[in-house]
Amino acid sequence: MQSNLIVTTARHPTPEMASIARRAAEELGGRIVPKTGHTTIRKIQSQFHTRLVLSIGQRMTLFVDDQEIFFHPSMSVVRLKRILTGEADTLLVKSRVQPGDSILDCTLGMGADAIVFAHAAGVQGRVVGIEQSELLAFLVKEGLKRWQSDMRQLEEAMRRVEVVAMDHLSFMKRQPDRSFDVVYFDPMFRHTVKESVNFDPVRFLSVDHPLTHEAIGEARRIARKTVVLKERLSGGEFERLGFPPPDSRSSSFTYSVIHMQEEHTH
Ligand SMILES: C[S@@+](CC[C@H](N)C(=O)[O-])C[C@H]1O[C@@H](n2cnc3c(N)ncnc32)[C@H](O)[C@@H]1O
Known part of the structure; x- marks a missing residue:
């Protein structure tokens, strides 16, 4: 899919935009097509026979x-606001995340x-986010770096998330035993039954393979505190x-949560 990617910039790109475009083309294997005169995204798509154009403005x-896909912090904004007023966030409670x-x-x-994890773990903590879709990982990595908000805590949390474009199994295999407090999974698999009527651009980019036993085995090996899975109640996962x-x-x-301390003491 990435081989068809065209990267373009606004008509008068800033040096920063030009540099992001070069990086995108290099990392994602795309080709840069500068936008000039009356060039539009549609014209680029038809001229280069591609569905995918990444526009850096x-x-x-x-x-x-x-369809257009762009980064947005979405539900994390509402969740952070609630957390800041003292409300409990279910994921944070279940995963037992602490500062640091x-x-x-x-x-x-x-x-x-x-983002919610990064807020809870704080400046002494660390959040590494693994995303197998290189395109999605690139969009989100850049978005997390640049998104501006009048909510200081949101911006700070976003800047602390480290994004790695990789399959999570390959990443985990390289980590030492008990090297993360919490390992979290929220796979796409559960959505497969419904909503195929409308084209969902994020789903188009995402990897929707079911989670493997091997991945959960690796998670148990590298987690010190909890391994957390978000899933549909009825799916049997x-x-x-x-x-x-x-x-x-x-x-x-x-x-659902596997508590590692309990496993170690049994
Ligand atoms: C339901 S979404 C996660 C949503 C996320 N929790 C959030 O708050 O936005 C699942 C994501 O996991 C990615 N994914 C699926 N399998 C993966 C794998 N083996 N390694 C890394 N990422 C994977 C998909 O591409 C998709 O973007």
């Missing part, structure tokens, strides 16, 4: 056919959960992957 936008913790988010996606039955019955998605 004030905002970085990926055009997939006539190191967290591996194995399915970064748009990064909303990783918790059972298949050896997670305890979740206690929530109220929502369609929930978290």
Whole structure:
């Protein structure tokens, strides 16, 4: 897919935009086509027979056919606001994250959960977000670096997330035993039943393979505190992957947690 990528800039790119465009083309294997005169995204798509155009302007936008994908902190904004007023965040409670913790988010996606983790882990903590889709990882990495908000805590949390474009299994295999406090999974697999009517651009970019036993095995090896899985209650995934039955019955998605301390003492 990446081989068809065209990278373009605004008509009068700043040196920073030009440099991001060069990096995008290099890292994603795309070709740079400067926007001149009356060039439009549609014209670039038809001239180069491609569905994918990454446009580097004030905002970085990926055009997939006539759809646009750009980074946005989405639900993390609301969740951080609630946390700042003292409300509990279910993911943080379940994963038992404390300030100073190191967290591996194995399915970064748009990064909303990783931002919330980064806020909770604080400046002494560490959040590494792994995303297998190189395009999505690039969009999110740049977005996390550049997104501006009048919410200081949001910006600070975003800047602390480290993005790695890789398959989480390959990443985990390179990590020493007990090297992260929390390992987290939020896979795409659970969405497969519904919503195929409309084209979902994020889904188009995402990797939707089911989680493997090997990945959970690696997570158990590298986690000191918890391994957390977010899944559909009814999908059978918790059972298949050896997670305890979740206690929530109220929502369609929930978290199940393997507590490593308990495993070590048994
Ligand atoms: C449901 S989304 C995660 C959403 C994320 N928790 C958030 O808050 O935005 C799942 C993501 O995991 C990625 N993914 C799936 N399998 C992966 C793997 N083996 N390694 C790394 N990323 C993977 C998909 O490409 C997708 O972007």
